[in-house]
Structures are given as structure tokens and as C-alpha cells.
Amino acid sequence: MTDWYRDKKILLAVSGGIAAYKAAELTRLLIKQGAQVRVMMTQAAQAFIPAKTLAILSQNPVLTDASWQRDGDTVDHVAWANWANLILVVPATANLIGKIAQGLADDVVSTTIMASRADKVLAPAMNDGMWASPALQRNISQLKADDWLIIDPVTGFLAEGYEGTGRLADLNDIVNQLPIRLLARVDNILKDKQVVITAGGTQEALDPVRYLTNRSSGKMGYALAEAAAERGAQVILIATVKRPVPYGVKLIKVSDTQSMLGAVESYLPGASVFIAAAAVSDFRPVQLAKNKIKKMPGQTSWQLALTLNPDILATVGQAKKPQQVVVGFAAETQNLADNAQKKLASKGADMIVANDVSDQAAGFNSNDNAVILFIKNQSPQTVALADKLVIARKIIDQTMALLASKVLE
Ligand SMILES: Cc1cc2nc3c(=O)[nH]c(=O)nc-3n(C[C@H](O)[C@H](O)[C@H](O)COP(=O)(O)O)c2cc1C
Missing domain, CATH: 3.40.50.1950 (Flavin prenyltransferase-like)
Structure with a gap:
């Protein structure tokens, strides 16, 4: 103590x-x-x-x-x-x-x-x-x-x-x-600290015109960037989607999981906080076709071969320095608490923000969100439905507390 x-x-x-x-x-x-x-x-x-x-x-x-x-x-x-x-x-x-x-x-x-x-x-x-x-x-x-x-x-x-x-x-x-x-x-522990945040759904290219993606809008990641910048942090936002960039935030535009991981790894050594808010695709096409893939005469189906993507959160969680805080998101449609607790343990994260994306009022694409914060050795904290910026400020407050507890250790 x-x-x-x-x-x-x-x-x-x-x-x-x-x-x-x-x-x-x-x-x-x-x-x-x-x-x-x-x-x-x-x-x-x-x-x-x-x-x-x-x-x-x-x-x-x-x-x-x-x-x-x-x-x-x-x-x-x-x-x-x-x-x-x-x-x-x-x-x-x-x-x-x-x-x-x-x-x-x-x-x-x-x-x-x-x-x-x-x-x-x-x-x-x-x-x-x-x-x-x-x-x-x-x-x-x-x-x-x-x-x-x-x-x-x-x-x-x-x-x-x-x-x-x-x-x-x-x-x-x-x-x-x-x-x-x-x-x-x-002491505003975030002032002048570097905070790296990912946002948006990754786009895994099939050919020059098509990609696999998901329904993530990137709004939560952008809101987190804004909330961290409000506290004086130097924010690096690594995002797949373009939205108005909050004041004090540097945007790095990426598209797929591999390029997102590359950008994260280049900024991580100087970062005090990493927040993985992007919806990263678990798999990507095995092959990226040079030209637009065409349907063959008489073709009625197509098997698309996928291969596993790197796990950005787990990679960062394993490589993190003792004084870095790592926060992950768990977007789930079932067994929210169970899956979030498992993720907390398996990814080396300090906090998992769990949201139920099957709820229409919250989650992907909505302006609002409702989340549960899972932190090691603490009981889960429910943050009721509110604007994503309000939720983001709560997450940043909690992240600051985690950072302070590492300094006090
Ligand atoms: C039995 C009893 C229990 C009370 N419990 C609370 C309470 O838990 N919280 C509260 O805000 N007021 C409670 N009140 C009301 C306050 O006692 C009352 O507002 C009082 O004026 C507060 O004065 P103070 O703020 O100067 O201590 C209670 C009143 C009674 C009679």
C-alpha cells in the first residue's frame, strides 16, 4: 500500500x-x-x-x-x-x-x-x-x-x-x-503524455475495389481521442475512417489490420497509454488479387480463403512496459461479462471496455453507448447509456486512475 x-x-x-x-x-x-x-x-x-x-x-x-x-x-x-x-x-x-x-x-x-x-x-x-x-x-x-x-x-x-x-x-x-x-x-497525469488510440473497422482488401469490413463507425475511437486531448494528452489516432479530427489529435490513416499494427508499433515506444477501440478483422483474404476479380461463366458459388490476422491488442499487451496502460474493447452480442473477463486475462490488458453491440441504441454506428468497465481486481463498473463523448470521458478518467496507480506502485 x-x-x-x-x-x-x-x-x-x-x-x-x-x-x-x-x-x-x-x-x-x-x-x-x-x-x-x-x-x-x-x-x-x-x-x-x-x-x-x-x-x-x-x-x-x-x-x-x-x-x-x-x-x-x-x-x-x-x-x-x-x-x-x-x-x-x-x-x-x-x-x-x-x-x-x-x-x-x-x-x-x-x-x-x-x-x-x-x-x-x-x-x-x-x-x-x-x-x-x-x-x-x-x-x-x-x-x-x-x-x-x-x-x-x-x-x-x-x-x-x-x-x-x-x-x-x-x-x-x-x-x-x-x-x-x-x-x-x-496532477493531471495525462498532460503531455502520448496516447495511442485505434478507431474504425479494418478493411481487408480482396482486390483493388473490394474489401471485407464491419459496421464500426469509428465514433467511439474519435470520442476517446477528443477526451484524451481535453486532458492535455498528445493523441495519435490510428484510424480507418475519416471524421472531423478533434483539436490536438494527430490522425494516421490506415486501412487494414497489418498496416494498423505497423502504425501502432511505431508509436508504442513513446506512449503511456494504448487504447484499442478499432474493430479489427480476425481474418483477411489469403490472396490480394492484382485485378478486379471477375465471375466466371456459369459460376454459382465462390469459396473465399481467409487467413488469421495479427491480434493487435494481444501483441501490445504482451510487449507493454510496466508503466504503460493498455485498454481494449470487447464488442459482443452474447455472454458479454464472461467474454470481457476472459479477454482481460488473455490479452494482457489493464482494462476491457465491454459493449453489447446487438443493442440498437448503443454500439456500432450509434451516437450513444452503454458500457461495462472490467478492471483487474475490481468489481465491474456499469456506465449507463450516454453520448459517446460522455462515455469516453469516463473511460479516460479510469485510464488516468490506472496510470496513477502504476506510478504509485
Ligand atoms: C432517519 C433519517 C435518515 C436520513 N438519512 C439521510 C440520508 O441518508 N441522506 C441524506 O442526504 N439525508 C438524510 N436525511 C435527511 C437529513 O438528515 C436532513 O436533510 C438534514 O437537514 C441534513 O442536515 P446536514 O446536511 O446539515 O447534516 C435523513 C433524515 C432522517 C430523519
Whole structure:
């Protein structure tokens, strides 16, 4: 495990939801990692867990409205805000999220948060209806724009007694993800790094006018190139199809699998990330006819002999350097999860993005996509149907986290 926590002064803000009791275990986990922890609580939080418990576990007095308002010569919200180099709001109520997003400061927690220049992270926990509400989602978008790192709630058994999305992320996941996600985001780990992406369906020539191909439009690969370029990466897009090239992206046009592999291999040594989004043909015609193939008089059928193409993802996966991140795609029409897990193991990839291309609303040629991200030693993450650029940004975020975890190793 990383020693990232060793020099961290973490101010844990606890707000008033059922999951407030989990702040006790989180405090213990953070201290075990070597962090210094202080806790502040809203009035509502104190109905769910006594301040005394958190004072004992954090080995520090807890900041509450009562202690803040006490007569004295200290301005607690400023002193505590300046002490922290990380503010962690766990659990974050819908109410507190709304207050921070709107810039309200009417109690000790919201005031201290506003006064602090530290990195800020929050993990919401609430009923699924509250999480899905437009007002809450609007506030979350605002906080992201204000540079907050949001650790999304997960789908699971809610306090209300049924399954839904709104449950606080697993505490160990929060502790493990925090350094990686902050390092990836705050230090923008992709800046000036070379990212090589393939896009589009390969075209395997039969003769000068015909080729074998597939329904891939290249939209997902182009969206990934745009999302990586947004983060400051130097993107090499090796594509079989021409679309508007996003700013900051260098396009290398290829046609078949062999020429795509050649281009990939020439750029790979300088690359930090390789993303295989192209739909590569497994086979190609054994022979490329010099002239257009003609039908013979009386001919009623034709057997086309094919030979195996090189496997670009597996070739890169086997040759990759320890600090390179390799991402593959699995376009499947059945057994999506099984096939993606197998691909993760067999291709030497760090992440497989699986999409069900039999779904008309997503996959090939559509502007939208819905995917599941499979990452070694992590539970699969479902990314719901959205514009391909939105999906691409999620994939790039996750790729940045993988890159950061390699740096931290
Ligand atoms: C029993 C009970 C459970 C609650 N659980 C949650 C919760 O899980 N998440 C949430 O956002 N609000 C929850 N609330 C609502 C908050 O407690 C309420 O919005 C409160 O004003 C939050 O104050 P705070 O944000 O200052 O802590 C709950 C309320 C009650 C009475």
C-alpha cells in the first residue's frame, strides 16, 4: 500500500444521514494508513452518531456548532480550514451538497468547507430517489465544475430495505481510490503524455475495389481521442475512417489490420497509454488479387480463403512496459461479462471496455453507448447509456486512475 496518507491532514466532515455511523470505521481506516484526522459534524449528524465516538477514534476534539459558538478567542472555522490539506465529506447529505454547491455557509461544517483551499472530496449517501433528483444532480455537476472529486454512491441494499443507487461507496474502496483519483486529477497525469488510440473497422482488401469490413463507425475511437486531448494528452489516432479530427489529435490513416499494427508499433515506444477501440478483422483474404476479380461463366458459388490476422491488442499487451496502460474493447452480442473477463486475462490488458453491440441504441454506428468497465481486481463498473463523448470521458478518467496507480506502485 502507498504511503500517500502519511503526510495528510484530513478533515472529515460528517453530515446527517443514516450512513453517518460509518464515519467511525472510516476514521479508523484513515488513521491506520498514517493520516492525521480531525472530525467536524453537522447538527443533524449528531443524531446518528455521538461526537464523543469520533473524538475518541480521531484522537482530537470534534468541531460542532456548539463548540464553534462557544465564547473564546479562536476563529475555529478558519483555523480548521487552514489546518487541513484534504477535506473529506463522508457521508455527504443531499442537503449539505446543496449548500456547498450554492455557496451557503450557515453552520460550522459549510463555513469551514468554504474557508478551506484544500483538495475536496465528497461521497454522497442517500435514498435512490434523492440521488436521482434533478436538483441533486445539478448540484453534483456544479461541484465537479468547482473541482470537487465525487466518489459516486453504489447500487446496493439501502436503509429503506430495497436495492437502489445511493448507498455510500465501500469504505475500503474510498480509502484505496482516494490517492489514485486525486493524483490522476490534481496532477493531471495525462498532460503531455502520448496516447495511442485505434478507431474504425479494418478493411481487408480482396482486390483493388473490394474489401471485407464491419459496421464500426469509428465514433467511439474519435470520442476517446477528443477526451484524451481535453486532458492535455498528445493523441495519435490510428484510424480507418475519416471524421472531423478533434483539436490536438494527430490522425494516421490506415486501412487494414497489418498496416494498423505497423502504425501502432511505431508509436508504442513513446506512449503511456494504448487504447484499442478499432474493430479489427480476425481474418483477411489469403490472396490480394492484382485485378478486379471477375465471375466466371456459369459460376454459382465462390469459396473465399481467409487467413488469421495479427491480434493487435494481444501483441501490445504482451510487449507493454510496466508503466504503460493498455485498454481494449470487447464488442459482443452474447455472454458479454464472461467474454470481457476472459479477454482481460488473455490479452494482457489493464482494462476491457465491454459493449453489447446487438443493442440498437448503443454500439456500432450509434451516437450513444452503454458500457461495462472490467478492471483487474475490481468489481465491474456499469456506465449507463450516454453520448459517446460522455462515455469516453469516463473511460479516460479510469485510464488516468490506472496510470496513477502504476506510478504509485
Ligand atoms: C432517519 C433519517 C435518515 C436520513 N438519512 C439521510 C440520508 O441518508 N441522506 C441524506 O442526504 N439525508 C438524510 N436525511 C435527511 C437529513 O438528515 C436532513 O436533510 C438534514 O437537514 C441534513 O442536515 P446536514 O446536511 O446539515 O447534516 C435523513 C433524515 C432522517 C430523519
